Structures are given as C-alpha cells and as structure tokens.
Amino acid sequence: MAAVNGSSDLSSEMEVDAFRRLFPLRYHEYHLLKSVRPDARKLGSARDTTLALGAVASADGSALAKIGSTTMLAAIKMEVMTPTVECPDEGSIAIEFHMPPICSPLVRPGRPAEAAEVISKQLSDTIFSSGMIDLKELCLVGGKAAWMAYLDIYCLDADGALFDAALLSAVAAFSHLNIPVVSLNDDGRIVIVSEDNVRGKLEKEPVNKEKRKLKLNSPLFSLTCILHKNYILADPTAEEESIMETVVTVVLDSSYQLVSLYKPGGPVLAHTSVIQDCVALARRRVKELQNVLNEAISDMEVD
Amino acid sequence: MAGKTGSTPATYSPSPATRKKKRTPIGDADWVRPDNRSFYQCRPAYLRTGAVSTAAGSAYAEFGNTKVIVSVFGPRESKKAMMYSDTGRLNCNISYTTFATPDHGQGSDNKELSSKLHKALEGAIILESFPKTTVDVFALVLESGGSDLPVVISCASLALADAGILLHDLVASVSVSCLGKNLVIDPVSEEESYQDGSLMITCMPSRNEVTQLSITGEWSTPKTNEAMELCLGACSKLCEVMRSCLKDAVTDSKE
Numbered sequence: 001m002a003a004v005n006g007s008s009d010l011s012s013e014m015e016v017d018a019f020r021r022l023f024p025l026r027y028h029e030y031h032l033l034k035s036v037r038p039d040a041r042k043l044g045s046a047r048d049t050t051l052a053l054g055a056v057a058s059a060d061g062s063a064l065a066k067i068g069s070t071t072m073l074a075a076i077k078m079e080v081m082t083p084t085v086e087c088p089d090e091g092s093i094a095i096e097f098h099m100p101p102i103c104s105p106l107v108r109p110g111r112p113a114e115a116a117e118v119i120s121k122q123l124s125d126t127i128f129s130s131g132m133i134d135l136k137e138l139c140l141v142g143g144k145a146a147w148m149a150y151l152d153i154y155c156l157d158a159d160g161a162l163f164d165a166a167l168l169s170a171v172a173a174f175s176h177l178n179i180p181v182v183s184l185n186d187d188g189r190i191v192i193v194s195e196d197n198v199r200g201k202l203e204k205e206p207v208n209k210e211k212r213k214l215k216l217n218s219p220l221f222s223l224t225c226i227l228h229k230n231y232i233l234a235d236p237t238a239e240e241e242s243i244m245e246t247v248v249t250v251v252l253d254s255s256y257q258l259v260s261l262y263k264p265g266g267p268v269l270a271h272t273s274v275i276q277d278c279v280a281l282a283r284r285r286v287k288e289l290q291n292v293l294n295e296a297i298s299d300m301e302v303d
Numbered sequence: 304m305a306g307k308t309g310s311t312p313a314t315y316s317p318s319p320a321t322r323k324k325k326r327t328p329i330g331d332a333d334w335v336r337p338d339n340r341s342f343y344q345c346r347p348a349y350l351r352t353g354a355v356s357t358a359a360g361s362a363y364a365e366f367g368n369t370k371v372i373v374s375v376f377g378p379r380e381s382k383k384a385m386m387y388s389d390t391g392r393l394n395c396n397i398s399y400t401t402f403a404t405p406d407h408g409q410g411s412d413n414k415e416l417s418s419k420l421h422k423a424l425e426g427a428i429i430l431e432s433f434p435k436t437t438v439d440v441f442a443l444v445l446e447s448g449g450s451d452l453p454v455v456i457s458c459a460s461l462a463l464a465d466a467g468i469l470l471h472d473l474v475a476s477v478s479v480s481c482l483g484k485n486l487v488i489d490p491v492s493e494e495e496s497y498q499d500g501s502l503m504i505t506c507m508p509s510r511n512e513v514t515q516l517s518i519t520g521e522w523s524t525p526k527t528n529e530a531m532e533l534c535l536g537a538c539s540k541l542c543e544v545m546r547s548c549l550k551d552a553v554t555d556s557k558e
Contacts (some may be wrong), residue, residue, distance in 0.1 A: 022508035056402055056445070056446060057446065058368075058402055058405060058446055059402045073354075073400075073445065075400075075401075075402040075409045077316075077401075077402055078315070078317070079315060079316050079407060080315055080317050081315075083315040096401075098400075098401075099398060100398055100400075100443045102355060102361070102372055102373070102442070103355060103374075103438075104357050105358070105376045105379075107397070109412055110412065148478070149316045150407050152400065152401045154400055155444070156354075156355065156461075157355045157356055157357060158357060159357060180318070182317050189315070189317075190317045191317055192317045238357065
C-alpha cells in the first residue's frame with residue numbers, strides 16, 4: 001500500500017524486504033560476512049533486557065521479563081499440600097510454560113505448541129537439578145503440610161530465545177516471592193494469618209514467621225546461541241531461529257559454574273572450541289543479567 | 304503436569320476465607336464501591352497498541368485490575384476444511400491465565416466468551432474486504448478484575464484497527480451492574496459477584512449502532528433505559544480514548 005506513493009528510497013527498501021523474504025538465508029549470510037546482524041547487533045551480543053517485578057497483583061510472586069521483543073510473564077501461587085511419604089519435610093514446585101495463541105502466528109487455539117512442552121520440561125529439569133531452590137525450605141509442618149509452588153510462565157510475545165527469557169522470568173519471580181504468613185487451625189488446615197489477627201488477638205502461632213522469603217542458592221542464567229557455518233550468533237530472534245537451525249543453550253549459575261547445556265540436534269556439529277566459545281559468551285551474558293536482576297530487585301525495594 | 308512430583312498431589316489455597324466475605328449492605332445510603340469510585344464513574348483506562356511484535360496488530364488494555372492482551376493475525380489462509388466463501392471469516396478465542404482469578408485455575412479457553420466476542424465484532428468488520436481468508440482475534444486475560452468481556456471487546460477492536468483491518472467504526476463496550484436500587488458502571492469482580500442484574504452494550508459510537516446488547520437478571524423498564532443511557536455515554540467516551548491511543552501510536556512511529 002505504502003509503495004504506491006512511495007519515493008525512490010522507499011522502493012529500494014521494498015526490494016531489500018522482498019530479498020529478505022525470498023532468500024532469507026542469503027540475506028542473513030551477507031550480514032554475517034560483515035560481522036553484523038539485520039538488527040544492527042554484533043554476532044556475540046544479546047538484545048536489550050528489562051525486568052519488572054510484581055507485575056501480577058493476584059500472585060505471591062511475579063515478574064515480567066523482556067529480551068528484545070520476546071516477553072515472558074511468570075507468576076507463582078503458593079498452595080498447601082501434604083508432603084509425600086518419601087520426603088516428609090519437602091515442599092514441591094510445579095513448573096508450566098504456556099504459549100497462548102496470542103504470542104505467535106504459529107500457535108493456534110486448542111492445539112498446544114510443541115515448543116511449549118519442550119521448554120516446560122527443560123525448565124523444570126534445569127531448576128530441579130541445579131539445586132537453586134532447597135525444597136526443604138518449603139516445608140511447613142514436617143510430614144503434615146508443605147508448600148506447593150505453582151509457577152506458570154506465559155509467553156506473551158515469541159521472538160526467539162524463549163528458554164532464556166522464560167528462565168530469567170522464573171528466577172525473577174522466585175526472588176520476588178513473598179510467602180504468606182500462615183498458621184495451623186484446629187481442623188489441621190493451614191490458613192493465612194490476616195493483618196487484623198496479627199494486631200488483635202492472636203489465636204494461633206504462625207508456623208512460618210521466619211521463612212517469608214525463599215532463599216535462592218545461586219540464581220541461574222542462560223544464553224542461547226545459534227551455530228551457523230563457523231559463526232556463533234548469541235540471543236537469536238525468531239527469524240534467525242527459523243532460518244538457521246542449530247542452537248546451543250548454556251545455563252550457568254551466578255558463580256559461572258556450568259549447570260546444563262542443551263544442543264538438540266541440528267546440521268552443525270559443535271566442536272569443543274565452539275562449545276567453549278558459547279560458554280564464554282554465556283559468562284559475559286550472566287554478568288549483564290545479574291545486573292538486570294539486581295536493579296529490578298533494588299527498584300522494588302525503593303517503591 | 305511438569306515438576307518433580309509426577310502426579311500432582313491435591314493442594315488447597317490457604318486463604319479460603321477471602322471469598323466468603325459477608326455481603327455488604329448495598330441498600331444503605333452510605334454504601335461505597337470497593338474501589339471508592341462514584342456509581343457512574345468508570346475505572347481509569349490504559350490502552351496501548353503494538354504490544355505483540357509478531358502479530359499483525361495487537362493491543363493491551365488495563366482497566367483497574369483487569370488486564371488483557373489481544374493479538375490479531377491475518378488476513379491469512381483459511382483452514383483447509385473450510386468451504387469457499389466470498390466474504391472473509393472471523394475467528395475469535397479468549398483464554399485465561401492460571402493466575403487470572405484468585406484461585407489457581409486451569410487457564411482454559413472460554414468458549415462462551417469467545418462466541419460473544421465474535422458476535423460483538425462481526426458487525427463492525429467489513430468482511431468483504433478479505434474474501435477467502437480468515438482474520439484471527441486471540442485474547443488472553445492476564446488478570447481478571449471484573450467487566451472482563453467488555454474490556455476484551457474494546458481491546459480487540461483496537462487491535463483490529465492496529466492490524467489495518469477495515470472497520471465500519473471502532474467498537475466500544477461497557478457494562479452496568481444493578482445492585483439493589485443502585486446502578487454501578489464498569490463493575491469490579493466483587494460487585495459482579497453479588498449483582499442482581501447486568502447489562503452490557505457493545506456499540507459503534509460514531510454510527511450510533513449497537514452490535515451487541517445483553518441483559519441478565521431482574522430489570523425494570525425505567526432502570527433498563529437509565530442503564531442503556533449510561534452505557535452509551537460511557538462507550539462514546541471510551542471510543543474517544545481509543546481513538547487518541549491510535550493517533551498517538553501513529554505520531555510516535557513517525558518521530
């Protein structure tokens with residue numbers, strides 16, 4: 001439509017656009033030759049990242065993470081369960097990653113996206129195996145009651161590097177989590193101690209006066225890279241992911257220890273030196289993300 | 304279910320008391336609304352277009368605690384199973400997040416609201432302008448704070464405009480609750496939970512046409528008239544806000 005009354009420089013823009021759609025791989029390779037990406041980023045640098053804590057008022061802990069246009073909303077709701085016989089002094093965490101139809105043209109209602117299930121599993125594997133959260137911290141009354149933390153992450157805008165954004169929002173939601181003060185009532189159920197009760201007559205002693213915050217042993221951060229020929233592209237967009245298929249995801253904790261590494265197939269083989277380069281990029285990224293998280297937390301404390 | 308547990312054990316929320324609040328005596332003269340608004344005052348509306356980069360058009364709306372995102376995709380190829388059609392098709396879907404409501408829900412699709420959204424928008428869209436193809440309107444309610452459907456409808460028409468779909472006019476929607484003797488506009492969840500009746504109007508203010516009107520509960524004729532006047536007035540004001548939001552988006556992108 002705009003091309004009808006377009007000036008000369010607009011028509012050349014149209015040509016570039018057409019080239020981009022018709023020969024996406026060549027379009028990207030021209031950029032790679034010049035060590036730059038279509039969005040003017042360097043190969044190894046990630047997109048701008050922002051984090052806002054407490055985005056969902058009805059949740060006990062929540063965070064909104066944005067990496068470029070990729071947007072994730074994570075919220076935690078705390079409920080009470082009876083611990084299992086095998087681990088009577090441990091709570092539990094249920095992690096689910098959702099891709100609602102609003103987030104991408106590829107997702108249709110009624111059919112959950114395959115990617116959502118993969119990322120869901122990958123997230124819970126990563127979080128449980130890292131020991132970032134001590135499940136014993138979620139215990140309320142040994143053998144009788146423990147917390148079940150429902151962590152739901154919604155992808156609001158899917159523009160690549162979904163796992164990185166999802167993990168960032170999850171870690172941020174856990175650091176924002178405020179565990180409600182509860183007590184055990186006469187029926188053996190756990191109930192919230194309301195503000196009035198604290199000030200007025202206190203019927204029951206709260207069972208978790210001290211444990212209002214969940215201790216995170218070492219926050220996790222990740223970086224996804226695309227391998228194409230001998231290039232490494234950090235933090236890919238959805239377009240880049242659709243054209244170049246080999247991805248490597250590196251998860252590090254805040255002391256730069258490797259927690260997990262995923263390379264789900266793809267035509268490019270990852271040699272040791274390539275993996276080392278990816279880990280080096282991830283280390284640099286962890287520093288950035290730590291600052292982003294710390295800033296978000298201190299912003300929250302000021303308010 | 305993901306997680307270490309394999310099968311999720313039964314859980315309960317530690318705050319069951321919050322939803323069993325004693326009914327406020329609404330007949331009283333000194334009754335005030337939960338958020339201290341006057342009866343005929345709407346919640347402040349925050350609207351923004353272009354919330355989702357991968358969609359053809361999108362909008363975010365926040366009315367008090369009600370927060371929704373609507374994405375529009377298309378016009379794109381209809382499903383293979385669809386019959387040939389000279390006019391375009393409209394496909395609507397509304398879903399809730401698991402944390403939208405106070406209890407941890409299932410976050411499933413809402414078929415009833417989806418069809419109401421479809422009916423409310425159908426009349427405003429010039430379907431002849433995209434034959435053989437489908438426009439998808441998907442909504443996600445991030446937080447449900449009352450008057451969810453009217454907010455979704457208004458937000459959806461903004462997203463359609465953002466996607467450049469031809470419309471007869473923007474569609475604005477407002478609801479009114481009847482509480483005893485009082486009429487309250489743009490009710491919050493708490494008010495909706497003990498309302499005696501509800502009236503919702505979806506209209507195109509500049510054409511003075513109503514695309515959807517639903518009345519439930521007990522209403523007397525004078526009350527109905529009063530409520531309709533209230534809704535129509537609020538709709539045209541909301542439409543002004545929506546229009547200025549679209550204008551702002553254009554001037555921002557030019558800069």
